[in-house]
Amino acid sequence: MIGGILIATFIILMFIGVPIAFVIGIVSFIGIFNIPYIPEVTVPVSMLNGLNSFVLLAVPLFILTANIMNSGEISQKLIDFALSIVGHIRGGLAHANILVSMMFAGVSGASQADTAGVGKVLIPNMKKQGYDTKTAVALTAASSTIGVIIPPSIPMIIFAGLTNVSVGALFLAGLIPGVAIGLGMMIFVFILSIKRGYPKNQRASLKKFLKLFLESIPALLTPVILIGGIITGIFTATEAAAFASIYTLLICMFIYKTLKIRDLYGILVDTLTLSSLSLFALAAASALGELMSYYQLSLIAGEFFTNNISSKWIFIIIVILFFLFIGTFMDAIPAMILFIPVILPIALQFGIDPVLLGMVTIISLAIGLVTPPYGLCLLLAAKIGNLSIEKSFTAVVPYILIVLIVLTLVVLFPDVMLFAK
DSSP: HHHHHHHHHHHHHHHHHHHHHHHHHHHHHHHTTTTSSSSTTHHHHHHHHOOGGGGHHHHHHHHHHHHHHHTTOOOHHHHHHHHHHHHTTTTTTHHHHHHHHHHHHHHHHHHHHHHHHHHHHHHHOOOOOOOHHHHHHHHHHHHHGGGGGGSSOOHHHHHHHOOOOOEEEHHHHHHHHHHHHHHHHHHHHHHHHHHTTTTOOOEEEEEEEHHHHHHHHHHHHHHHHHHHHHHHTOOOHHHHHHHHHHHHHIIIIIISSOOGGHHHHHHHHHHHHHHHHHHHHHHHHHHHHHHHHHTTTHHHHHHHHHHEEEEEOHHHHHHHHHHHHHTTTTTHHHHHOOOOOOOHHHHTTTTOOOHHHHHHHHHOOOOOOOTTTTTTHHHHHHHHHHOOOOOOHHHHHHHHHHHHHHHHHHHOOHHHHTTOO
């Protein structure tokens, strides 16, 4: 009976619009409160223990890095450089939108920051150049999902913390799928641009290209240093995040000179706000995990799949469909905290590499960033473009299909993704 009450409470609270972090916390407290021999203090203790991880410090630090990039106009530098590379192709501004998202992904690890920073510049500019609003909004939102697939990636760090998988292995595994998604979107945009007659810019001169390249080098070096440092063991993911925040702060203040000391207060407030939302959800999910362990949900799920599913491929399909569904109303971080501890043991029983499981999970949940009702990247882009969610979603569907194609290839040819393991 108590299980049914908890599920009903969860659904009702979600339906009336209570933030997911509070929903998880309330359900956890109600569940543990109804177990007589478990003290209520278990909830706050579990929440604190859930945050007692060195690797989780990387989350607010990468959010800080993304905020510094946006406030310090690094996004604009990357946009200008991307335009000098692909601006002369039919639909050049749209191609630049995708390319700059791939560059941004290599620094910040946060898709929402990409949507906000790049969208504020490119969506209005795309509309001025004759792109319809639906294309501008959908492309900006969809390309932002690459931010959690190309390393560094906050969800990858969370997954690594949950499973003890190497962060470096996950980062390397994300490179090929992330680039493949970007290239797939570029191919689609090129075909769409020819069909609709979208404009192309004048080819940038060699002198202008070199000038923009030199200006972008400090920003472009960031992912090289971060990923290289983590893979070679020079520093951990958390140390890399700390380095990234300090490095981007220094180049914005002393090289680009686009950031002042007075700007830091607003940047820190935004960072604390966004970080608190993510980390509180993570803490609440840890408490719910304690409740789920009491009810032995992992064992029940394991027995169900062992008795009813005989193929690892069917299991992977179920995992993908499950996270595609969960991603429509829940952020990646609480979703992984809640369900990865249940799914991981079963995946290992089927002989599925945990790195492959991580990429399948992260890519599936990335799609949730552009699918209502959660769809945070789509909501942000639609707000910037002043377009309804319904129209935005219909325009983003082709890009979702591209991500799904790449996800299918990842499952069918995992050795290509795991080349460096």
